[in-house]
Amino acid sequence: MTRRKWIGWFAVIAAVALLIPLTPWFGGHAPSDKDKKAQMNTMSAHKEHQLKLATVKSDMNKTALLCTTECSRNFQKLIKHEAAMPMNKQHLQHMMRMHKQMVYVWWHHQDGSIAEGTKPSSSKLDTLIRQAKSNVLAGKDFASSPLQANGHRYMVIGEADTVHKGDGIVGVLLQDIVMKVQDHQRRNLRLVPYPAEGKYKIESVKPNSTVDITVKNGEDNGNASHYHINEVVVRFRLHPSPDEMAQIQRDITALSTKKLGYTYVFRSRVMEADDMMRYFKSNRNVVYVEPHYLYMTNDTGTVNMNANPASTDTDFIPNDALYSQYQWNLPVIETEKGWQVSKGSDQVLIGVLDTGVQADHPDLVGKIEEGTNLVDETSPPDDDVGHGTHVSGIIAASVNNGEGVAGLTWYNKIVPIKVLDASGAGSTYSVAEGIIWAADHGIKVINMSLGNYAEAQFLHDAIKYAYDKDVVLVAASGNDNTERPGFPAAYPEVLAVASTNADGARSEFSNYGDYIDVAAPGMSIASTYPGSQYAALSGTSMASPHVAALAGLIRSINPDLKNTEVMDIIRKSAQDLGNKGKDKYFGYGLIDIDRALLEARQSKVSLQQFPQQVERRLEQIARKYS
Numbered sequence: 293m294t295r296r297k298w299i300g301w302f303a304v305i306a307a308v309a310l311l312i313p314l315t316p317w318f319g320g321h322a323p324s325d326k327d328k329k330a331q332m333n334t335m336s337a338h339k340e341h342q343l344k345l346a347t348v349k350s351d352m353n354k355t356a357l358l359c360t361t362e363c364s365r366n367f368q369k370l371i372k373h374e375a376a377m378p379m380n381k382q383h384l385q386h387m388m389r390m391h392k393q394m395v396y397v398w399w400h401h402q403d404g405s406i407a408e409g410t411k412p413s414s415s416k417l418d419t420l421i422r423q424a425k426s427n428v429l430a431g432k433d434f435a436s437s438p439l440q441a442n443g444h445r446y447m448v449i450g451e452a453d454t455v456h457k458g459d460g461i462v463g464v465l466l467q468d469i470v471m472k473v474q475d476h477q478r479r480n481l482r483l484v485p486y487p488a489e490g491k492y493k494i495e496s497v498k499p500n501s502t503v504d505i506t507v508k509n510g511e512d513n514g515n516a517s518h519y520h521i522n523e524v525v526v527r528f529r530l531h532p533s534p535d536e537m538a539q540i541q542r543d544i545t546a547l548s549t550k551k552l553g554y555t556y557v558f559r560s561r562v563m564e565a566d567d568m569m570r571y572f573k574s575n576r577n578v579v580y581v582e583p584h585y586l587y588m589t590n591d592t593g594t595v596n597m598n599a600n601p602a603s604t605d606t607d608f609i610p611n612d613a614l615y616s617q618y619q620w621n622l623p624v625i626e627t628e629k630g631w632q633v634s635k636g637s638d639q640v641l642i643g644v645l646d647t648g649v650q651a652d653h654p655d656l657v658g659k660i661e662e663g664t665n666l667v668d669e670t671s672p673p674d675d676d677v678g679h680g681t682h683v684s685g686i687i688a689a690s691v692n693n694g695e696g697v698a699g700l701t702w703y704n705k706i707v708p709i710k711v712l713d714a715s716g717a718g719s720t721y722s723v724a725e726g727i728i729w730a731a732d733h734g735i736k737v738i739n740m741s742l743g744n745y746a747e748a749q750f751l752h753d754a755i756k757y758a759y760d761k762d763v764v765l766v767a768a769s770g771n772d773n774t775e776r777p778g779f780p781a782a783y784p785e786v787l788a789v790a791s792t793n794a795d796g797a798r799s800e801f802s803n804y805g806d807y808i809d810v811a812a813p814g815m816s817i818a819s820t821y822p823g824s825q826y827a828a829l830s831g832t833s834m835a836s837p838h839v840a841a842l843a844g845l846i847r848s849i850n851p852d853l854k855n856t857e858v859m860d861i862i863r864k865s866a867q868d869l870g871n872k873g874k875d876k877y878f879g880y881g882l883i884d885i886d887r888a889l890l891e892a893r894q895s896k897v898s899l900q901q902f903p904q905q906v907e908r909r910l911e912q913i914a915r916k917y918s
Contacts, residue, residue, distance in 0.1 A: 294779070295400060296298040296326065299510065300448055301913060305580035314899055316577070316693070320749075323682075332582055333354075336342040340581075340773050340800065340801075340892075343800040343801070344481045344800070344801055346479060346798070347476045347477070347577075347670055347799075347801065347815070347816075347830045348473075348474060348478060348481065348485045348817075348830075349481045349875045350825075350828075350830070351473055351474075351477050351816055351828045351905045352360050352470050352473055352474050352477075352619070353474045354816050354818065354828035355469060355470050355719045355826075355827045355828045356438065356447070356470050357618070357766050357792055358467060358468075358469060358614060358818055358825075358826040358828060359393060359447075359465060359467055359825065359826070360435060360447060360449055360694060361395060361613070361614060361617065361618075361837050362391075362613055362614060363391065363393065363463060363465055364433075364451055364828055365613045366387055366390035366391060366613075367397075367451040367461040367463060369460070369694075370383060370384065370461065371401070371453050371460065371681060372449065375550075378825075379689060380399065380406065381406050382389060383406070384397060384399060384406065384408050385408055390654050390824060391824055391825075392466075392674050392771055392823050392824055392825075393465050393466045393469070393823065394409065394463050394464075394465060394879075395410060395411075395412065395446075395464050395465070395466045395469070395825075395827055396408070396409040396411040396412070396463065396464040396467075397408060397409055397426055397461060397462070397463045398421070398425065398461070398462045398463075398562075399460075399461045400425075400428065400429065400458070400459050400460060400461075401453075401456075401459050402459065402828060403654050405479050407465075409465065412441055412442060412444070412446060412464065412745050413442065414439075414441035414442065414446075416439055416441060417439060417441055417448065417464065419448060419837060420448040421441065421448055421462060421464065423436075423448075424436070424448050424462040425450070425462050426450065426452070426917060427450050427452070428450040428452050428459075428460035428461070429458050429460070429610065430452075430458075431452050431457040431458065431460075431679055432452055433449075433450055433451055433452050434448070434449060434462070435447070435448075435449050435450075436448040436451030436691050438467060438470075444529055445464060445466070445467040445468055445470055445471060446464055446465065446466060446467060447464075447465045447467050448462065448464055448465070449462070449463055449465065449628070450462045450463075451600075458697045458769070461755065461763070469821060469823065469825050469827055471836075472678065472827075473827050473828070473829065473883060476677070476716075476829070477829060477830065477831075480717060481771050481801055481830070481831060483732075485643040487489050498499065499832065500831040502758070502806070503692070503912060507722060508587035508633075510901055520559070520565070520583070520584045520586070520719065521564050521565055521851055522547075522555060522560050522561075522562075522563065522564055522581065522582060523558065523559045523560075523565065523584035523719075523858070524557070524558055524565050524569055524581055524584060525556070525557050525573065525580075525582050525583070525584050525748070525750040525807075526555065526556045526557075526558060526572050526576070526580075526581045527554055527555045527556075527576055527578060527579040527580050527581075527749070527750070527753070527894055528554075528556070528576065528788050529578065529579055530577065531554075531579045532576075532852050537549070540558070540576070541558075543571065543575070544558060544560045544563050544568055544571060545560050545562045545563060546559065546560060546561070546882075547561045547742065547789045548715065548861065550721060552713045552721060552724060552725050552728065552754075553728065553752070553753065553754070553757070555724075555753065557584055557719075557721045562795075564636075565583045565584075568581075569581050569583075569613075574659070579749075580720065580749045582629060582748055583746070584719055584720055584721065585719070585720045585744050585746040585748050585751075586717045586718065586719060586720070586744060587798060588918075596680055601813060603757060604725055605866050608628055608631050608632065609628060609887050610691050610692040610698045611691065611692055611693075611694050611700040612689075612690075612691065612693065612694065612695060612696060612697055613695060613696055614696055614697050614818055614826060615698045616698060618684045618697075618818040618828070619697060619698060619788060619796075619818055620794045620813070621813035621817055621838070622698065622700065623882060624794065624796070624813060625812065625813065625838065625881070625882060625883050625885050626884050626885050626886035626887070627659055627885045627886075629699055629885070630845065630885030630886040631702070631884035632885065633741055633849065633889040633893060634757040634845050634849040634889050634893070635691075635701065635702035635703055635845075635849055636702050636703040636704040636844060636845050636848045637685065637703055637704060637848035637849075638703045638704065638705055639848070639851070640699075640704050640736055640737065640844050640848045640851070641661060641704070641706075641707050641734065641735045641736065641737075641740070642682050642687055642704055642705070642706055642707065642735070642737045642738075642739065642840055642841070642844045643706075643707045643709050643728065643730035643735040643737065643738040644680060644683055644687070644706050644707070644708055644709065644724075644738075644739050644837075644840075645679075645709045645710045645712075645723060645726045645730070645739065645740050645742065646675075646679055646680030646683055646684075646709070646710070646711070646712060646739075646742070646753075647675050647676065647677035647678070647679045647680040647709070647710065647713075647716060647740060648665065648672075648673040648674050648675035648676065648677075648680045648681075648710040649663075649673065649674075649675050649680050649681050649684045649706065649708040650674070650675050650681045650820070650821075650822045650823075650824070651672075651674070651708070651822075652826050653685075653820050653822075654696070654824055655679060655685060655689045655690050655693070655695050655696040655697060655820050655826075656681075656685065656688065656689060656690070656706070656820055657686060657690070659688040659689070659690060659705050659706060660684070660688075660705065660706050660708060661697075661705045661707045662707075662708065663706075663708035663710070664708075664710070664729055665710040665785055665894065666709065666710060666711050666722045666725050666726055666729070666782050667710050667711065667712070667713045667718065667722060668710075672709040673709065673710035674710075675708075675710075675822050676713075676714040676738055676822075677714060677715075677716050677822050678822050678827070679711070679712070679829075680686045680708060680712075680823050681739070681742050681819075681820050681821055681831050681840065682712070682817075682819045682821055683739065683819075683833065683834070683836075684706045684708065684820065684837075685697060685699060685705045685747055685819035685820030685821075686700065686817060686819045686836070686838060686841065686843040687699055687700060687701060687704070687706060687833060687835040687837045687844070688700075688701055688704060688705060688841070689741070689819065692870065694908065695791070696820065696826050697819055697820065697826060697842070698737070698817050700837075700838060700841035700845070700885070701762055701841050701843070701844055701845055701848075703848070704841070704844040704845070704848060706876065707730070708728040709724045709729060709730055710726075711725070712742065712876060719744070720748045720750050720751050723742065723747055723751060723754075723780075724751050724753070724754035725738070725752055725754075727740075727751075727754040727755060727757070728754050728757055728758065730758065730763070731757060731761045731763050732761075732889065734779070735762055736762065736844075736847050737764045737766070737843045737844045737847065738764070738766065738799065738840070739766050739767075739836055739837050739840035740756065740765065740766065740768070740780055740781075740786075740815050740835035741767070741768045741801050741831075741832070741836045741837065742767075742768070742780075743767065743768060743769075743778040743779060743780065743781055744778070744779055744834075745770075745777070745778055745779070746779065747777075747779050747782075748779065751779065751780060752779075752780075752783055755780055755783050755786060756785060757784050759785040762854060762855045763855060764840075764843040764855045764858050764859060764870055765780070765785060765786045765789070765855075766786065766789060766834040766836055766837075766839045766840040766843060766848070767781035767786045767787070767788060767789065767836060768781060768789055768832035768833045768835065769781045769789060769790050769791075769803040769804070769805075769807075769808060769832050770802075770803035770832060770834075771801040771802065771803065771806075771832055772801070772803055773800060773801055774803055774804075775802065775804055775805045775876070776803070776805075777807055781803070781807065782807040786877070787809045787810065787811055787839055787843075787859055787862065788807050788809050789808075789809065789810060789811065789816065789832060789835045789836045789839050790802045790803065790804060790808045790810075790812075790814075790833070790835065790870070790878060790879065790880070791811065791812070791813070791814025791831065791832045791835040792811045792813055792814065792815070792835070792878070792882055793815040793829075794813070794815065794881065795814075796856075798870075798871055798877045798878065799814050799815050799830065799832075799835075800832060801830070801831070801832075802814065802832055802835075802877075803832065804876050804877045805876050806876050808876060808877070808879035809859070809862070809879040809880065810839060810862060810866050810878070810879045810880055810881065810882070810883050811835065811866075811869065811878040811879060811881065811882050811883070812835040812836070812838035812839050812882065812883050813834070813835060813838060814830060814831055814832055814833075814835035815833040815834075816829075816830055816832045817829060817830065819834075838883060839862065839883055842862060842883055843858050843859075843862065844887055845885065845888075845889055846858050846861055846862070846888060846889065849889055849892050849893050850892045850893065850895055851894060853892065857895070861888050861891050861892055861895070862883060863879070863880040864880070864884055865883075865884050865888040865889070865891050866879070866880040866881035866882055867881045867882045867883075867884050867887075867894055868880070868881040868882060869881045869882055
């Protein structure tokens with residue numbers, strides 16, 4: 293068993309240990325399949341809440357480890373590239389610019405020392421720094437416990453020079469990211485009411501209705517949808533004339549009117565959604581009128597790099613600093629073997645509908661194409677939440693660059709499409725607009741780590757539009773441990789993704805149902821995070837980009853495949869989990885990168901596919917010369 297697998301199993305055992313006080317059947321006998329099914333179906337709200345709290349705690353601890361491990365390894369790199377003191381100072385300054393969490397660094401080398409950054413004002417931190425320096429001078433490493441000072445979380449580490457005893461580096465690390473992960477995951481796993489009622493005129497309602505309910509806790513989120521109380525979405529059978537539109541705006545005291553395709557979003561100054569819906573149904577010839585629902589988070593030239601490595605006898609293990617120790621998720625879905633078949637292509641772009649992305653993150657530089665901000669069209673699609681950067685890193689973080697984490701694809705690029713605002717929520721209009729924008733800009737794979745329990749025809753129209761344009765659409769199922777269908781995942785044109793743990797079990801928070809297509813890793817996934825940092829997050833939001841990345845790899849090795857064929861390959865190549873065949877917890881099973889890519893490559897020369905490929909090629913030629 294490899295060291296990496298031992299570490300993966302250790303992580304599983306550690307997670308189980310956390311849950312022992314919370315899960316009665318861990319003692320005594322091992323649960324049978326029947327017991328497991330019963331546990332899935334009858335888990336109490338209290339137990340689900342406790343399991344989610346344990347998941348948040350695990351994500352926080354792992355994020356702290358990611359921060360210290362990555363900084364320690366960067367310090368060791370700096371020590372090994374020793375030079376004259378002026379050059380050392382330049383190297384240190386460059387490293388700290390790239391890693392903003394290093395707020396103060398002291399480097400002792402050859403009887404001299406340099407310091408960069410600002411040392412936080414704290415007597416306790418001063419004591420830890422002295423201890424770290426003493427350890428380093430004695431040739432020993434040092435790592436403190438986390439410390440709260442001046443409203444921030446810090447940690448002090450020391451890395452000793454293994455060649456020149458007495459030399460080494462001491463750093464003060466800002467770890468506010470751990471608290472950001474806590475806040476983010478409490479919302480993402482629906483442990484708190486989200487979004488807040490009344491904010492931006494938002495109300496909680498029973499799904500597919502405007503029947504008001506009050507969301508008092510995170511558990512209530514699983515039975516709630518959210519909508520703008522003074523907005524409706526309307527699709528007319530015939531477009532209103534300018535005079536008719538002016539009359540409508542007067543009748544409803546319209547504050548604003550937006551049009552997307554055949555559909556309009558009306559906002560009234562005084563009327564609420566129920567009244568406006570009655571008005572349009574009674575006075576206007578409409579295909580549908582519905583509330584305007586919110587969707588929330590559920591992270592050199594042109595080349596085609598499909599060449600196989602020289603040897604395929606062993607799996608390729610990348611040198612990314614955090615890969616072997618923390619990225620259990622890639623080996624379990626046979627990513628390393630899959631890279632022997634294809635590493636992707638920069639000709640196939642993957643659209644990420646989310647909160648934006650930190651485009652200058654060191655592990656994403658060169659992997660981000662120009663996208664769009666549909667929340668604020670005057671600004672670039674920057675990430676003000678963290679979710680979109682994390683999702684993007686799962687797909688496309690640079691591989692084998694010695695930095696941070698490895699994404700699933702080496703060459704496919706991300707197109708950030710910001711449809712969720714600083715609260716992590718976005719309207720049906722912005723999500724639909726993002727889907728249409730992506731389809732119109734040649735994007736062939738879309739990831740949607742977002743959702744709601746309301747089935748909006750407006751959004752479905754946009755999904756059908758992209759689907760008809762040969763786009764593969766992938767979405768997270770949701771994090772409420774409910775069988776209630778979540779949208780857009782439950783639409784038939786979308787690949788719906790559930791979440792699994794390192795041991796192949798369903799993540800306790802993962803939604804389930806007959807609409808689930810496949811499962812992918814979603815527990816404590818290490819990826820990129822704003823501030824040029826790395827974080828571990830859990831959720832079906834993390835599972836979904838694994839599947840989107842696979843779709844991108846498939847379309848890279850075989851661009852002739854239609855979206856339906858790509859989706860079929862993903863389903864048929866999955867590793868069966870749970871009950872034999874398709875089931876409501878895992879769909880067709882856990883995705884398998886290697887099997888999927890081998891099947892996609894074989895489809896290039898398959899006699900069964902040959903007539904369709906010839907037909908598609910003739911269509912391409914006809915379009916080119918028409």
